[in-house]
Amino acid sequence: MLSQTAEYALRTVLYLATTDQAELSSVSDIAERLGIPRNYLSKTLHHLAQAGVLTSTRGKHGGFRLTKPASRLSLAEVVAPFDGPTGARICLLGRVACSDSDPCPAHGRWKSVSNEVSTFFRDTKVSDLLESPVARVKRA
Amino acid sequence: MLSQTAEYALRTVLYLATTDQAELSSVSDIAERLGIPRNYLSKTLHHLAQAGVLTSTRGKHGGFRLTKPASRLSLAEVVAPFDGPTGARICLLGRVACSDSDPCPAHGRWKSVSNEVSTFFRDTKVSDLLESPVARVKRA
DNA sequence: GTATATTATCATAGCCATATGATATTTACA
DNA sequence: TGTAAATATCATATGGCTATGATAATATAC
Numbered sequence: 001m002l003s004q005t006a007e008y009a010l011r012t013v014l015y016l017a018t019t020d021q022a023e024l025s026s027v028s029d030i031a032e033r034l035g036i037p038r039n040y041l042s043k044t045l046h047h048l049a050q051a052g053v054l055t056s057t058r059g060k061h062g063g064f065r066l067t068k069p070a071s072r073l074s075l076a077e078v079v080a081p082f083d084g085p086t087g088a089r090i091c092l093l094g095r096v097a098c099s100d101s102d103p104c105p106a107h108g109r110w111k112s113v114s115n116e117v118s119t120f121f122r123d124t125k126v127s128d129l130l131e132s133p134v135a136r137v138k139r140a
Numbered sequence: 141m142l143s144q145t146a147e148y149a150l151r152t153v154l155y156l157a158t159t160d161q162a163e164l165s166s167v168s169d170i171a172e173r174l175g176i177p178r179n180y181l182s183k184t185l186h187h188l189a190q191a192g193v194l195t196s197t198r199g200k201h202g203g204f205r206l207t208k209p210a211s212r213l214s215l216a217e218v219v220a221p222f223d224g225p226t227g228a229r230i231c232l233l234g235r236v237a238c239s240d241s242d243p244c245p246a247h248g249r250w251k252s253v254s255n256e257v258s259t260f261f262r263d264t265k266v267s268d269l270l271e272s273p274v275a276r277v278k279r280a
Numbered sequence: 281g282t283a284t285a286t287t288a289t290c291a292t293a294g295c296c297a298t299a300t301g302a303t304a305t306t307t308a309c310a
Numbered sequence: 311t312g313t314a315a316a317t318a319t320c321a322t323a324t325g326g327c328t329a330t331g332a333t334a335a336t337a338t339a340c
Binding site: 038057 | 298299300301302305306
């Protein structure tokens with residue numbers, strides 16, 4: 001569903017949401033804790049910072065933190081810099097112009113499903129996902 | 141949402157569903173009509189034939205046709221050979237083991253959304269999408 | 281049987297997401 | 311002032327999806 005990069009971003013944001021918002025976490029810490037390639041994550045977090053989701057501090061004792069509280073940060077904001085608008089707005093048959101007034105054959109039925117996906121990302125806040133622990137991912 | 145290849149497959153199947161099921165359509169005809177690269181579509185349709193969705197006939201006057209009527213062919217059957225199981229079964233955070241008994245932080249909320257996606261592909265039949273014409277795609 | 285039309289297959293190439301490694305830049309602190 | 315720690319950036323590599331072109335295999339029709 002999400003690209004690998006967007007998944008890294010989301011997992012990092014979820015982790016940062018479990019720390020104090022003012023506390024800085026280094027890329028090395030996050031990468032080791034979450035099992036993500038360090039240098040690749042570095043670029044991903046830089047990208048998230050440019051998008052305004054994270055705030056970066058350079059130099060010794062630098063690192064990343066959430067720009068705003070997790071309760072006001074939606075999943076869509078975290079994912080959009082990498083995967084673009086998730087769910088809706090995407091024609092199932094790839095037509096550039098597909099709308100209610102000029103629908104593709106799948107438009108009517110697909111619309112309601114894709115709307116639910118985009119609504120999920122838009123309305124779900126990072127804090128909504130904090131009930132369970134953010135475990136280190138087991139991979140195949 | 142779908143890979144380019146799966147989208148080609150779906151559009152081809154939708155087109156074949158508008159013809160007589162016994163009639164054979166050649167790759168050249170389909171490719172030109174739908175604006176899809178010919179040789180690439182050839183491999184895609186071969187793959188669909190191996191999956192049992194299409195039946196191929198070689199030699200002069202050969203071509204492809206639907207193996208079963210569009211009313212009994214689900215979108216999932218068309219798309220799965222290329223994109224795998226669509227929607228559900230995919231953990232939003234990429235965990236290989238993510239289930240009700242061992243859930244990731246997003247599992248509870250994501251489950252209902254992804255279930256709707258997979259239900260759409262599983263329950264929607266190709267014939268359900270035949271009300272509108274399958275227009276040639278306009279691309280950017 | 282020979283030519284023709286068609287699917288099947290092989291070989292190759294471009295692009296992008298993912299990833300790795302090295303270097304530059306900035307900042308804190310002794 | 312200099313060293314260390316950290317982000318920022320650059321260069322490169324790999325793999326898969328997409329695509330193109332050429333050749334082989336198959337079947338029809340004359």
